[in-house]
Amino acid sequence: MSFFLELDNQMETFSPLSGVFHDRTTENLLRVLKETGKERPLVVLDAQVFDDEPSQDIINALKDLEYATYTGYPLPVSLDEVKAGTAQFMQNDCDSLIAIGGGSTIDLAKLIGLLAYNNYPWSEFFYNPQAGRRIPLLFAVPSSFGGSESSTEAFVVDFSGPLVRDISRDYFVPAFVAYDWRYITTLPKKVVVANLLAMLLSLVELYLRGNDVEEMMLRLGVMSKAVLDENQDYYPELQRFSLDLGKIYRTSGYGFLSGLSQSITAFTEIPCNQVKAMFLSAYLRYELGHSELSDVATLLNWPSDKDLLHDIDRAVRGSGIREDFDRVKTIIQEKELEIAGQGSLSAEGDEDFKGISPNALRQLMKEVLDY
Numbered sequence: 001m002s003f004f005l006e007l008d009n010q011m012e013t014f015s016p017l018s019g020v021f022h023d024r025t026t027e028n029l030l031r032v033l034k035e036t037g038k039e040r041p042l043v044v045l046d047a048q049v050f051d052d053e054p055s056q057d058i059i060n061a062l063k064d065l066e067y068a069t070y071t072g073y074p075l076p077v078s079l080d081e082v083k084a085g086t087a088q089f090m091q092n093d094c095d096s097l098i099a100i101g102g103g104s105t106i107d108l109a110k111l112i113g114l115l116a117y118n119n120y121p122w123s124e125f126f127y128n129p130q131a132g133r134r135i136p137l138l139f140a141v142p143s144s145f146g147g148s149e150s151s152t153e154a155f156v157v158d159f160s161g162p163l164v165r166d167i168s169r170d171y172f173v174p175a176f177v178a179y180d181w182r183y184i185t186t187l188p189k190k191v192v193v194a195n196l197l198a199m200l201l202s203l204v205e206l207y208l209r210g211n212d213v214e215e216m217m218l219r220l221g222v223m224s225k226a227v228l229d230e231n232q233d234y235y236p237e238l239q240r241f242s243l244d245l246g247k248i249y250r251t252s253g254y255g256f257l258s259g260l261s262q263s264i265t266a267f268t269e270i271p272c273n274q275v276k277a278m279f280l281s282a283y284l285r286y287e288l289g290h291s292e293l294s295d296v297a298t299l300l301n302w303p304s305d306k307d308l309l310h311d312i313d314r315a316v317r318g319s320g321i322r323e324d325f326d327r328v329k330t331i332i333q334e335k336e337l338e339i340a341g342q343g344s345l346s347a348e349g350d351e352d353f354k355g356i357s358p359n360a361l362r363q364l365m366k367e368v369l370d371y
Contacts, residue, residue, distance in 0.1 A: 012036075014137055016173030017150060020243065022236065025054065025178040026061040029098070029139055032176050033065070036137055038096040042089045044109040045071040046101025049143045054180040055100055058141065068092035070112075076164075076265055076272065077108045078157040079122070085112040096137040099174070102191075103148035103155075104271075106140050110154040110172045113138060125167055126158075132169065140174040143183035145238050146195045146273065147202070147246025149174060157266050163342060164262035164272070179239040185232060190274065190319040196224050197280050197312060198273040199242070201257060202249050204284070204296060214299050216244065221300030228315055256356045257283040260343030260365075267335045268328040274321050281312045282368050286356070329369060336362055 021028045033041065043062070049055050050071055059069075070088045073081040089097075089112055099109035113135030114125060124131040140149045148154075152172045158165050184192075199220060206213045219241055226234045261275035284293060293305040302308040316322055325332075332339065340358040356364075 012137075014171075014175040016171070016175060017177060019176045021176070021178040022239070025141060025180050026057050028176075028178055029058060029141075030061055032137075032139060033096065036096070038137060040066045040068070040092060040094045041096040041098045041139075042085070042092065042094040042112070043067055043069045043071075043098045043100065044085060044105055044112065045069055046075070046105045046143060047071050047073075048075075049101055049183060049186075052143070052183065052186060054141075054182050055143075058098070058100060066092075067098075068094060073108070074269075075102075075104050076155075076157050076269060077104050078159055079165075080159075081108060082111045082115060082156055083122075085109075086115040089113075089116045094136075096139070097135075098139045098141070100141045100143065102142065102144035103146045103273075106142065106148040106174070107154040107156065109138055109140070110135060110169075111156055111167065114154075114167070114169070114172075126165055129168075133171070135169075135171055137176075138174040139176045139178070141178050141180065142239070142242070144187060144191060144195060145184065145242035146198060147242050147249050149177045150243045150246030151249055153249070155262070155272065157269075159266075161342075162266040164266050166262070177243065179236075181235045181239065184235045184238065188320075190321045190324070191271075192227060193315045193319040194271065194273040194277040194321060196220075196227065197277040197315070199245055200224070200300075201276050201280055201283070202245060204288075205255055205258075206248065207296070207299075208255075208287075208292075211248065213248075216241070217296070217299040218301055221302060224300075228311075255283070255287055256343055256361065257287075260339070260361065263339045263342040264332065267339060268331050270324055270328060274324060277312075277316055277319075277321055278325055279364075279368050280316075281309045282364055284309065284312075286364065325369060332365065332369065336365065340365065 068088055070085045097109045097113050099106045114132050117134050117136055118132035120131045142149045150173055152168050152170055154167050154172055156165050203213050203217050223234045223238055257279055261272045264275045265272045297305040297308040340361040344356050344358045344361050
């Protein structure tokens with residue numbers, strides 16, 4: 001798979017994941033920019049990791065280039081941030097993108113590239129899957145894990161709904177990815193837990209659709225136990241797992257928790273992965289029969305399905321994720337009907353998953369949030 005850019009009557013070809021680096025990030029980044037003739041990158045940089053040592057290493061390494069920086073945007077990202085970042089890209093006559101941050105930052109860079117390099121109204125990208133066929137060279141440096149660095153997906157909050165838009169293009173996969181395990185060592189516990197459980201949800205959904213992910217579930221089970229015990233030895237392997245998962249992950253037609261998490265994110269701005277983590281054990285109880293849940297626990301090498309559900313709930317409580325939801329309970333209560341309506345739509349038309357009515361989803365929300 002490759003995609004093409006027609007610029008100044010020249011044709012460039014960028015193959016997704018042309019290079020994946022697990023060391024010497026700055027050295028590889030400078031080499032890629034030089035080899036591809038890029039001199040004016042826009043650095044899309046999550047403010048939460050701006051001062052981290054690996055981020056500053058990259059910024060310092062770019063001192064001889066005419067780079068621009070887009071940072072300070074709120075998370076999760078919305079259309080406003082995409083438009084502002086695109087304006088920064090155009091005003092500085094940028095020719096490439098460097099995304100440094102978590103999944104939201106990488107998605108933001110994808111969408112900035114889409115808007116900057118395609119002459120379409122923004123609404124066309126939502127409703128016309130043929131609109132847009134290119135982005136500039138994208139070099140991703142993930143500061144977290146979850147698969148966005150190798151996925152064709154990009155999520156953005158549209159406050160006109162509000163709702164979360166999911167835009168997918170084959171050419172969204174970055175051309176180059178570089179990992180630096182130092183980022184993961186500084187992640188807050190709730191981010192680590194949320195990302196682990198979101199990856200588990202992805203694998204369960206893929207498993208239910210008949211995908212061959214048994215080996216990946218075993219890998220995730222081993223890593224999850226180690227990471228939750230604060231064993232950092234598995235962090236490099238966690239990055240490799242994130243890359244592998246992103247290659248096969250798709251959101252279209254998945255179960256209702258994907259829709260519910262996106263809807264709650266749009267109304268509360270709680271990160272989507274934290275929503276998935278908060279509701280995961282309830283989702284597994286609802287979506288899976290006893291034998292299926294036992295199979296999932298076995299594939300994860302967990303002692304039993306009861307132990308799996310208990311450990312998920314304990315990780316959520318111990319990480320501070322529940323406290324974040326306590327602060328937005330009022331918003332969820334006020335928007336309960338809209339959230340439930342949007343969340344229930346994600347399972348329609350997909351026979352691989354149970355449907356759920358808005359009323360049933362409202363009841364599930366009440367049980368999970370305990371209000």
